[in-house]
Amino acid sequence: MDVKFQNVSLAYDNVNNILNNISFTIPEGQLTCLLGPSGCGKSTTLNLISGLLAPTDGQIFFGDQNVTKKDALARKVGMVFQNYALYPHMTVLDNICFPMKMAKVKKADRLKRGRELAALVHVETELSKKPSELSGGQQQRVAIARALAKSPSILLLDEPLSNLDARLRVEMREEIRRIQKETGVTTVFVTHDQEEAIHIADQIMVLNEGKIQQFTTPNRLYDQPDNLFVAKFIGSPIINTIPFANIRDDFRTVVPTQVFSDGTTVAIRAESIVPATDPHDHLTLLPLTGTQVQSNRFGRETSLSLNYGNQTIIADGFREQDLGRNGKSLQFALRPQGVFVFNQAGNRIWPETVATNVSPLKSTEVIHA
Numbered sequence: 001m002d003v004k005f006q007n008v009s010l011a012y013d014n015v016n017n018i019l020n021n022i023s024f025t026i027p028e029g030q031l032t033c034l035l036g037p038s039g040c041g042k043s044t045t046l047n048l049i050s051g052l053l054a055p056t057d058g059q060i061f062f063g064d065q066n067v068t069k070k071d072a073l074a075r076k077v078g079m080v081f082q083n084y085a086l087y088p089h090m091t092v093l094d095n096i097c098f099p100m101k102m103a104k105v106k107k108a109d110r111l112k113r114g115r116e117l118a119a120l121v122h123v124e125t126e127l128s129k130k131p132s133e134l135s136g137g138q139q140q141r142v143a144i145a146r147a148l149a150k151s152p153s154i155l156l157l158d159e160p161l162s163n164l165d166a167r168l169r170v171e172m173r174e175e176i177r178r179i180q181k182e183t184g185v186t187t188v189f190v191t192h193d194q195e196e197a198i199h200i201a202d203q204i205m206v207l208n209e210g211k212i213q214q215f216t217t218p219n220r221l222y223d224q225p226d227n228l229f230v231a232k233f234i235g236s237p238i239i240n241t242i243p244f245a246n247i248r249d250d251f252r253t254v255v256p257t258q259v260f261s262d263g264t265t266v267a268i269r270a271e272s273i274v275p276a277t278d279p280h281d282h283l284t285l286l287p288l289t290g291t292q293v294q295s296n297r298f299g300r301e302t303s304l305s306l307n308y309g310n311q312t313i314i315a316d317g318f319r320e321q322d323l324g325r326n327g328k329s330l331q332f333a334l335r336p337q338g339v340f341v342f343n344q345a346g347n348r349i350w351p352e353t354v355a356t357n358v359s360p361l362k363s364t365e366v367i368h369a
């Protein structure tokens with residue numbers, strides 16, 4: 001079932017809007033991430049979807065049904081939080097079956113379904129254990145199975161991996177992806193971790209200060225950020241930024257006149273900075289010159305700090321043999337992708353703006369395999 005927000009606002013104190021007139025559609029059967037820094041309104045948005053919060057203004061639809069006035073129970077959403085919230089005195093199987101017991105599903109039926117769900121999340125060998133006997137990852141698997149036990153219309157996950165260590169986080173995000181694909185349940189996943197979002201999502205809604213910055217596929221966010229906030233929030237290492245005034249002349253023959261006069265910031269991805277003698281020979285811009293500040297090699301990779309336009313920028317598209325000497329000038333060039341110019345308001349003005357999508361994406365735009 002898709003989820004539609006129409007001009008939704010939310011003020012906790014009925015005065016100051018945390019979310020201000022936002023509209024979007026979360027497509028059916030896919031995994032959508034709400035991504036943004038702390039306090040941007042991710043949990044508020046999720047709680048509006050679940051029905052734990054009611055909007056101050058606007059309407060919310062599940063499919064064709066207006067659910068704005070319906071509570072969490074009536075909306076039949078499944079929720080998973082970071083702290084698992086399993087019942088400590090119940091076994092794994094009883095935890096998973098609990099929502100079905102509340103719904104008065106016959107015992108034989110709920111035990112059968114409970115075992116199926118345990119197998120789906122790979123805890124079928126732990127059925128008689130108590131939560132305290134499980135690892136964090138296993139507890140989160142049980143929490144997901146329990147959320148799925150009520151056959152939810154929508155599955156909502158609020159930072160479900162933040163209590164897990166780094167390795168388990170990666171393993172569990174793949175597992176959530178698999179479970180979502182196998183069940184096909186429309187899923188909304190809240191995270192502040194851009195890498196997590198990029199790996200797990202069909203599409204990502206980037207929020208900042210209660211406003212949608214961009215809502216599209218992970219690749220499109222990376223390749224065509226609408227604004228400087230998105231360009232800096234998505235990608236690691238963080239995109240290089242240089243005041244356009246410092247390097248405007250280098251771009252004179254490359255950008256249209258309007259961009260030449262309106263541009264205030266250039267942002268360049270580290271991998272888009274390559275040696276002037278790039279063997280692939282697919283450069284767009286004139287050769288540029290900077291000063292090599294420092295270079296580091298980590299196994300097969302190099303990281304190069306360059307001074308260009310009175311700014312230190314990072315390049316990771318160099319091979320060791322292409323490096324120069326620290327303190328000496330170095331010729332380099334830019335790849336066509338990963339170079340953007342933003343105006344005073346922070347909006348991308350070059351390459352040309354492509355209209356972004358806040359409505360359901362065409363299936364061809366969904367890049368997840």
Ligand SMILES: Nc1ncnc2c1ncn2[C@@H]1O[C@H](COP(=O)(O)OP(=O)(O)OP(=O)(O)O)[C@@H](O)[C@H]1O
Nearest residue numbers: 012013018036037038039040041042043044045192
């Ligand atoms: N119950 C509340 N009463 C008043 N203000 C609140 C309440 N809950 C959240 N806020 C405020 O609303 C804003 C958005 O909070 P929200 O929890 O949605 O952000 P978030 O993006 O989920 O942040 P985090 O990643 O830190 O959980 C914040 O400024 C927060 O202080």
